[in-house]
Amino acid sequence: MGIKPNSENTPSTGGDIKLKSGREGLMGWLNPTRYGWERVSYWLQRLTGVGLLIYFIGHIYETSSLVNGINAWNSMLELTQTTGGHIFLLLVIGASTFHTVNGLRLIFTESGIGIGRPGRPDYPYDATSLNYKQKSGIWVAMLLAAIAMLYGGMVMFGDVS
Amino acid sequence: MPLLKLRESQIMKIHYLTGICAVFFVAIHILFRLIMPFGQSLEFHNVVANYHNMYYVILLELILVFISIHGFNGLRIILIELKQNQWWESTITILVLAAMIGVVAYGTRTIIIGSQL
Numbered sequence: 031m032g033i034k035p036n037s038e039n040t041p042s043t044g045g046d047i048k049l050k051s052g053r054e055g056l057m058g059w060l061n062p063t064r065y066g067w068e069r070v071s072y073w074l075q076r077l078t079g080v081g082l083l084i085y086f087i088g089h090i091y092e093t094s095s096l097v098n099g100i101n102a103w104n105s106m107l108e109l110t111q112t113t114g115g116h117i118f119l120l121l122v123i124g125a126s127t128f129h130t131v132n133g134l135r136l137i138f139t140e141s142g143i144g145i146g147r148p149g150r151p152d153y154p155y156d157a158t159s160l161n162y163k164q165k166s167g168i169w170v171a172m173l174l175a176a177i178a179m180l181y182g183g184m185v186m187f188g189d190v191s
Numbered sequence: 192m193p194l195l196k197l198r199e200s201q202i203m204k205i206h207y208l209t210g211i212c213a214v215f216f217v218a219i220h221i222l223f224r225l226i227m228p229f230g231q232s233l234e235f236h237n238v239v240a241n242y243h244n245m246y247y248v249i250l251l252e253l254i255l256v257f258i259s260i261h262g263f264n265g266l267r268i269i270l271i272e273l274k275q276n277q278w279w280e281s282t283i284t285i286l287v288l289a290a291m292i293g294v295v296a297y298g299t300r301t302i303i304i305g306s307q308l
Contacts (some may be wrong), residue, residue: 055273076269083262090255090298094243097304100235107233130214137207185229 058074068160071168079126085122116186122183128175135167203266209261216254222285223247239285263291 033111109115136146139159144167146158197205223241224232231237241247268286271280 077266086258094301103235
């Protein structure tokens with residue numbers, strides 16, 4: 031009889047006290063519910079990063095059609111110059127703007143800028159590092175992403191150049 | 192023994208630096224699409240003309256290298272956050288390095304052939 035971490039491969043016996051292993055894997059990574067906007071920002075940064083990497087690889091492949099001549103280029107362009115293609119580009123614009131602005135906030139944070147001074151932990155134990163400057167940074171990143179998407183939409187769907 | 196002799200703090204500095212540089216270079220890259228109506232700027236002859244501009248070609252290569260380093264290192268960071276042991280970290284590092292080299296090589300091929308069209 032004893033306390034053992036609960037492993038998926040080891041079924042617990044009647045006498046053991048079940049404990050979680052503490053590793054939540056991908057689901058823990060994606061769970062935005064426990065830590066507020068900082069957590070949302072955390073996984074949005076990673077989600078947009080992975081999305082942009084996929085777009086980047088796709089963009090390099092798309093551009094490589096240039097070497098096969100004008101017909102191959104125009105065929106590839108037909109795929110992307112559609113309403114669906116433009117909406118996808120809008121998402122890329124929004125993702126890249128958020129990733130950039132939030133990334134700059136993270137660089138400042140890691141340099142110790144904007145996280146405040148350490149203080150005595152008093153109830154309700156709000157971390158000084160999760161202050162209004164950090165939250166404003168996240169909101170500014172989201173706002174700028176929305177503005178960039180709006181401008182991108184006007185360029186692609188409207189007359190703005 | 193770690194596969195890369197760089198400390199994680201040094202890798203993060205490279206990550207930040209490549210990210211900041213990529214923002215500036217991509218901004219110039221996008222401006223090239225906006226100097227004329229968006230659709231017109233993507234016409235074959237206009238794009239090929241861009242590839243004949245030596246400064247633009249250097250810019251494209253820098254974007255390719257910086258974003259590849261930043262993007263694949265970001266992917267490595269995410270994957271290492273999910274699981275930690277020596278085998279996993281070495282395998283992920285080798286895979287992202289191989290993918291990074293592959294993407295840079297493929298993109299460089301396009302830039303070289305495109306500049307000779």
